[in-house]
Amino acid sequence: MPVDQAAAIEVTAYRWVPPMARGFVKDMRIRWALEEIGLPYRVRLVGGAGGEKAPEHLADQPFGQVPVLRDGDLTLFESGAILVHLGARDERLLPGDPAQRDRAIGWTFAALNSVEPMTQALLLARHTSEGQPWQAEAVAAMRPYAEKRIGQLAAVLGNREWLEDRFTIGDLAMVDVLRAAPEPDLVAAHANLAAYVARATARPAFQAAMAAQLADFDSNPA
Amino acid sequence: MPVDQAAAIEVTAYRWVPPMARGFVKDMRIRWALEEIGLPYRVRLVGGAGGEKAPEHLADQPFGQVPVLRDGDLTLFESGAILVHLGARDERLLPGDPAQRDRAIGWTFAALNSVEPMTQALLLARHTSEGQPWQAEAVAAMRPYAEKRIGQLAAVLGNREWLEDRFTIGDLAMVDVLRAAPEPDLVAAHANLAAYVARATARPAFQAAMAAQLADFDSNPA
Structure with a gap:
């Protein structure tokens, strides 16, 4: 199970969303990709019950969305770009050819x-x-x-x-x-x-x- | 001027769109990128006055959209992906770091x-x-x-x-x-x-x- 709060890779996720949105928030894309390659990640929860975005999150993600990936010195947002980044690390996600x-x-x-x-x-x-x-x-x-x-x-x-x-x-x-x-x-x-x-x-x-x-x-x- | 019908790279564009759409069709993104790096390209026009998509275009682009890029053996669609592809060829579009x-x-x-x-x-x-x-x-x-x-x-x-x-x-x-x-x-x-x-x-x-x-x-x- 790749969730490991000591992992080098961090994924942000919302602390709360309405019940109907659970399982559909876009950090799913990144959790899924990380599970495909068995790469452990820690989770940073942002926001609160009111749905308000934390200022420190807006500093990372100008649209207040999740996910954001931290990987070493890199802070990266947009789920598509994060998938491309992880794909470059592992051919099981993205062929090398x-x-x-x-x-x-x-x-x-x-x-x-x-x-x-x-x-x-x-x-x-x-x-x-x-x-x-x-x-x-x-x-x-x-x-x-x-x-x-x-x-x-x-x-x-x-x-x-x-x-x-x-x-x-x-x-x-x-x-x-x-x-x-x-x-x-x-x-x-x-x-x-x-x-x-x-x-x-x-x-x-x-x-x-x-x-x-x-x-x-x-x-x-x- | 990179348009050169003998060039190795091909960009598809629509033969016709309503006047208000001219200058905004998405092959602009690729023409612009190619001009930034001075890479010549040929243009293949698809579709007709009725806006219908040619069957041979749908075979390349399942959504009937433009642009499609041909570069050697590669046929690639989605303007974002074509930008990433061209960026990998030239750091003026996409840093190597x-x-x-x-x-x-x-x-x-x-x-x-x-x-x-x-x-x-x-x-x-x-x-x-x-x-x-x-x-x-x-x-x-x-x-x-x-x-x-x-x-x-x-x-x-x-x-x-x-x-x-x-x-x-x-x-x-x-x-x-x-x-x-x-x-x-x-x-x-x-x-x-x-x-x-x-x-x-x-x-x-x-x-x-x-x-x-x-x-x-x-x-x-x-």
């Missing part, structure tokens, strides 16, 4: 810049119309953007196990985006994508990361 | 996963409510997400010239996102950010890239 590495980084950006913005826009359409008579219309109008991207992803995945010929950080990022899609039928509509998400989240490293994130929330209930 | 490189990649992801999704959600809120009586409300409700991120970015930039101590692909990606913000006052509200965008877009490489993108549209008016 330059072309294969580039393609895996390509899928990492695809997850975070082509797919997630659409699922996030759908989530925001719902949030920003809460309680309004036009909510159903606003959400229905935004849904096709997420549907289209996810359909395109299902088409390119086809019957393959992973997006390239082996598991990489590109799959890790993509699956983390897909499992958080605000309307589960977006993914469930594509049997191959649903199986892809199931296959990835069944990995022992994902399961260990999930248990670790939930354990941190359980031990900080307020 | 591992920590500096990681930080620059961090800003690249910040541009594309923390800032652009919010400006894009605002744009989508406008598109998806076109002609609806609730459009103004929907747009106003979405705007604070973009405002918040851009304000946080202005705070972290402060009086510095670039996001780190020199220009990198992180600045290139961030400026390309900011200049496309759907409501220009989002950036103009912060004098330092407006100056940052002006400083970056005044670079000869940006100007050359813009001229090249516009020239391709001018020579393919239909």
Whole structure:
């Protein structure tokens, strides 16, 4: 179990989030990657029950988000960049071959810049119309953007196990985006994508990361 | 002028987009990077006046987007990943020092996963409510997400010239996102950010890239 408060690598996580967000906070991506390569990490919890961000966290992370990675003298934020950093340390996350590495980084950006913005826009359409008579219309109008991207992803995945010929950080990022899609039928509509998400989240490293994130929330209930 | 149809590197671009999108299509990011390092590239135009994507393009780019880069045997999509690839070839785009490189990649992801999704959600809120009586409300409700991120970015930039101590692909990606913000006052509200965008877009490489993108549209008016 890589959580070890004496470890050289530090990952920040929120001390508290609403119950529905637990298991989905983005330090999951980094915990998962670290579990894949068995690299121990310590956790620094930031924020409080009010959701306020600690000033010392904002100094590290200008958007007040998690995760932040500390690795020696390096302080790094953005989950995608942290995945690339960890990938450079271990070929189990990112192939050493330059072309294969580039393609895996390509899928990492695809997850975070082509797919997630659409699922996030759908989530925001719902949030920003809460309680309004036009909510159903606003959400229905935004849904096709997420549907289209996810359909395109299902088409390119086809019957393959992973997006390239082996598991990489590109799959890790993509699956983390897909499992958080605000309307589960977006993914469930594509049997191959649903199986892809199931296959990835069944990995022992994902399961260990999930248990670790939930354990941190359980031990900080307020 | 790096456009050279005999060059080894190929960049795809759309043959046609509506006039308001010209100068903002995402092959700009790659043309700009290539101009920064004086690396010649050829252009492959895809799609047609109807906006339809050519099947051979979808085979390269599952989301039907541009750009795609061809460099030797490598076919790579996602503008962020292409920037990282080009950065690995030339330190003028991405420092060789591992920590500096990681930080620059961090800003690249910040541009594309923390800032652009919010400006894009605002744009989508406008598109998806076109002609609806609730459009103004929907747009106003979405705007604070973009405002918040851009304000946080202005705070972290402060009086510095670039996001780190020199220009990198992180600045290139961030400026390309900011200049496309759907409501220009989002950036103009912060004098330092407006100056940052002006400083970056005044670079000869940006100007050359813009001229090249516009020239391709001018020579393919239909």
